[in-house]
Amino acid sequence: MATRIYVPSDTTAKALGADRLAQRIAALAARQGLELEIVRNGTRGLYWLEPLLEVDTAQGRVGFGPVEEQDLESLFDAEFWQGDVTHPLALGLVEEIPYLRRQQRFTFARAGITDPLSLDDYRAHGGYRGLPNALAMAAQQIVDEVRESGLRGRGGAAFPTGIKWQTVLDAPADQKYIVCNADEGDSGTFADRLVMECDPFMLIEGMTIAGLAVGATQGYIYLRSEYPLAQKNLNAAIATAYANNLLGDDIQGSGKRFDLEVRMGAGAYICGEETSLLESLEGKRGLVRAKPPLPAIVGLFGKPTVVNNVLSLAAVPFILDRGAKAYADVGMGRSRGTLPFQLAGNVKQGGLVELAFGPSLRELMFDFGGGTRNGRPLRAVQVGGPLGAYLPESQWDTPLDYEAFAKVGAVLGHGGVVMFDDTVDMGEQARFSMEFCVAESCGKCTPCRIGSTRGVEVIDRIRAGENVEANLELLSDLCETMVDGSLCAMGGMTPFPVQSAMTHFGEDFVKNTSNAQALAQEV
Amino acid sequence: MSTLGSTPWQADIARAIIDELKHKPGALLPILHAIQDRFAHIPEEAVALIAPALRLSRAEVHGVISFYHHFRTRAPGRHVVEVCRAEACQAQGSRALEAHAKAALGIDYHDTSADRAVTLEPVYCLGNCACGPSVRVGDEIHARMTPARFDALIERLRTDTLEVK
Numbered sequence: 001m002a003t004r005i006y007v008p009s010d011t012t013a014k015a016l017g018a019d020r021l022a023q024r025i026a027a028l029a030a031r032q033g034l035e036l037e038i039v040r041n042g043t044r045g046l047y048w049l050e051p052l053l054e055v056d057t058a059q060g061r062v063g064f065g066p067v068e069e070q071d072l073e074s075l076f077d078a079e080f081w082q083g084d085v086t087h088p089l090a091l092g093l094v095e096e097i098p099y100l101r102r103q104q105r106f107t108f109a110r111a112g113i114t115d116p117l118s119l120d121d122y123r124a125h126g127g128y129r130g131l132p133n134a135l136a137m138a139a140q141q142i143v144d145e146v147r148e149s150g151l152r153g154r155g156g157a158a159f160p161t162g163i164k165w166q167t168v169l170d171a172p173a174d175q176k177y178i179v180c181n182a183d184e185g186d187s188g189t190f191a192d193r194l195v196m197e198c199d200p201f202m203l204i205e206g207m208t209i210a211g212l213a214v215g216a217t218q219g220y221i222y223l224r225s226e227y228p229l230a231q232k233n234l235n236a237a238i239a240t241a242y243a244n245n246l247l248g249d250d251i252q253g254s255g256k257r258f259d260l261e262v263r264m265g266a267g268a269y270i271c272g273e274e275t276s277l278l279e280s281l282e283g284k285r286g287l288v289r290a291k292p293p294l295p296a297i298v299g300l301f302g303k304p305t306v307v308n309n310v311l312s313l314a315a316v317p318f319i320l321d322r323g324a325k326a327y328a329d330v331g332m333g334r335s336r337g338t339l340p341f342q343l344a345g346n347v348k349q350g351g352l353v354e355l356a357f358g359p360s361l362r363e364l365m366f367d368f369g370g371g372t373r374n375g376r377p378l379r380a381v382q383v384g385g386p387l388g389a390y391l392p393e394s395q396w397d398t399p400l401d402y403e404a405f406a407k408v409g410a411v412l413g414h415g416g417v418v419m420f421d422d423t424v425d426m427g428e429q430a431r432f433s434m435e436f437c438v439a440e441s442c443g444k445c446t447p448c449r450i451g452s453t454r455g456v457e458v459i460d461r462i463r464a465g466e467n468v469e470a471n472l473e474l475l476s477d478l479c480e481t482m483v484d485g486s487l488c489a490m491g492g493m494t495p496f497p498v499q500s501a502m503t504h505f506g507e508d509f510v511k512n513t514s515n516a517q518a519l520a521q522e523v
Numbered sequence: 524m525s526t527l528g529s530t531p532w533q534a535d536i537a538r539a540i541i542d543e544l545k546h547k548p549g550a551l552l553p554i555l556h557a558i559q560d561r562f563a564h565i566p567e568e569a570v571a572l573i574a575p576a577l578r579l580s581r582a583e584v585h586g587v588i589s590f591y592h593h594f595r596t597r598a599p600g601r602h603v604v605e606v607c608r609a610e611a612c613q614a615q616g617s618r619a620l621e622a623h624a625k626a627a628l629g630i631d632y633h634d635t636s637a638d639r640a641v642t643l644e645p646v647y648c649l650g651n652c653a654c655g656p657s658v659r660v661g662d663e664i665h666a667r668m669t670p671a672r673f674d675a676l677i678e679r680l681r682t683d684t685l686e687v688k
Binding site: 428 | 548549550551552553555556577586587590591592593594609610611612613614615618646647648649650651652653654655657659662663664665666667
């Protein structure tokens, strides 16, 4: 029997040469007359080990990584396909790597294990167990289950998913929609991408269950155009689901209907805001809508609409399979279940870390991340994307929990953690936050549209040493105006990274000025 | 596909694309994507066809095209090279990479090199944030980009006059 070799196929593994590696392994195996079956799995999300080659053995899957093309000769010499061999890149059993073993993989239980496009693999590893349960339940029972799980929106706002679903269920309408927000625009995040590239059936199953729960028959996945591979895999998986009666007008003979389509965004960060996203889906400029009315009442094409993040919907099959309690049993305070954190930026061991809420940011960055990639001291950490605060060392012991982060003026958001070493210029980072808002503001409200432009200008003046004290005061005032006066989180949160940089790293704003030291005292 | 679709403008093809998609709810973005995927940009002639088909004014169609960074109204070079500007890549040195890219190509963002080989664009996050700096060419993402590797990539794109893959 052929030995099975796994070569990951997600965007990052490919960006690190996994496709070429798979081709070379096939060619070398053919030349040596070896029977190797190459399976393109997703990724485990242990990115510092990618491309991570795995070999199926009687004891489990054995890993080698990170493998570069020039390592193949020595790997073949060592007969790596035997699994338990001596080689500098040998990692032993993959499941025993501490980084992976210490995680609680609820949502990412299958990532990197299965062939993403194999429905058989999905089913063999616990997939499509929640849907039959949902088909046997009344709509209200499904909503109750999700509410009792304590699941909160994983896009960043952390609104209880069950309450959102209840609102849509209770809204009478001839047509309702499920919209998946797959516009994962936050820098430092890639968990949505991993779901879509590595386990697309899980998202399809979650959306189908959501449709059954609220009485929606049409779903859309609004996917950012920066994710071409996710688009390809989602479309392939949706076609397979239709062919197997898991989507369409008579799901598994239940007489219930759910249709699903992927729609592409077009490079606008603001379209991750739910009302802007709905405008975009309707074929318009992505201008933010005033709320109320909530999308749950007046959403897509004016109909009641559930708008949920990829990770929220991806958590649903687990909850309907294992029960609300199994999900709610882990976590901290009002943050129940797990959050897939993403370690990014200047990090030694970057990747996906799914954990129950509760450990500290420091544990995540050092016990998992191993500190900075280049070994320099870690100085600032931006959590929750470009609208999230920069945290100084004094805040790294904050537990990973929505409320604990809110208490220190920070956000967990979508779980992205971007690490910066001591060479970072926080004045420059603050300027970038404003600059990003200039580029991405939808332009509907003045504090965001004009405030961000003025923000760039005033930061430039401060950094050039012009009336520093007065301009710092002006910047503080501008930030307050944007926070209080903006229509949505874009303008309302852009000041968070700026204010945190001013509070905790004020010396960086004035370091280029002639009397920097004196001014630094005043900041 | 490592290069963009570069079919020369043909109104018949555009009309067929529009006819196929115009009945979808919220059809404008799918149509704009399909046109750009085919012709590498959205020429003025396409706007004149799309607007009446969707019962919109040409100004409304323009408004949508100009809102989204992804859509372009001018033909790009043979390859579009997108450099990630977002924070995770900044933490790994993307600011220096950006400066190098502009200097090496002798152009700024949104411009095309004199030999029409490369159009340079900024992008805010490719989701490859644990292995930055990241660069996208067509549908391929390149990880841990350095100035030296960038030069090698550009050299390859410049000599690659045929559409491959």
